Amino acid sequence: MAQLVLAGQCELGLVDASVPTADLSGIDLPEQEMHVVLPAEHPHPAGDTITSRQLAALDLIVTPPGTETRAAVDDVCTALGVAPRIAVETAHRAMIVPLVLSGVGAAVLPSSMARDAALRGARMLSHRPRLLRHGRLVWRSGQLSPAAQAFVDLASSPARDGHIQ
Numbered sequence: 001m002a003q004l005v006l007a008g009q010c011e012l013g014l015v016d017a018s019v020p021t022a023d024l025s026g027i028d029l030p031e032q033e034m035h036v037v038l039p040a041e042h043p044h045p046a047g048d049t050i051t052s053r054q055l056a057a058l059d060l061i062v063t064p065p066g067t068e069t070r071a072a073v074d075d076v077c078t079a080l081g082v083a084p085r086i087a088v089e090t091a092h093r094a095m096i097v098p099l100v101l102s103g104v105g106a107a108v109l110p111s112s113m114a115r116d117a118a119l120r121g122a123r124m125l126s127h128r129p130r131l132l133r134h135g136r137l138v139w140r141s142g143q144l145s146p147a148a149q150a151f152v153d154l155a156s157s158p159a160r161d162g163h164i165q
Contacts, residue, residue: 017134026138034131035114038123050125059087059105
């Protein structure tokens with residue numbers, strides 16, 4: 001994403017805070033907790049938490065490498081010395097929840113997406129220890145379009161207050 005913004009193919013980009021963005025302007029966004037969502041009938045034990053070892057044993061629906069949700073999965077599996085069990089890899093985030101709901105596998109999602117999945121019938125579990133990701137909104141230096149500037153202004157306000165909706 002940072003390369004797309006640098007090349008002028010995108011005006012704004014949201015990247016993991018660990019991605020080098022020295023040539024771009026940007027703001028750090030507040031940390032966001034990631035949750036695991038499972039199909040309603042998944043045999044995971046009752047309760048609302050899941051461990052790293054349990055997560056690594058699941059068939060997972062993931063986004064491509066370089067995305068925040070994929071980094072969360074890869075970090076957990078790397079720490080355990082195992083490869084993630086990828087059932088489906090999709091670049092289309094909108095496909096993740098329907099795939100979970102249809103029983104294809106589990107996914108690691110930001111809180112807002114995980115809550116939406118739970119409202120639609122998925123099981124939402126908190127990972128222990130908590131999975132936290134830090135994002136950064138980036139753009140090339142210079143004047144932004146009015147729409148992009150409005151988005152930056154909107155994103156800057158909650159970032160300064162220490163929370164985001």
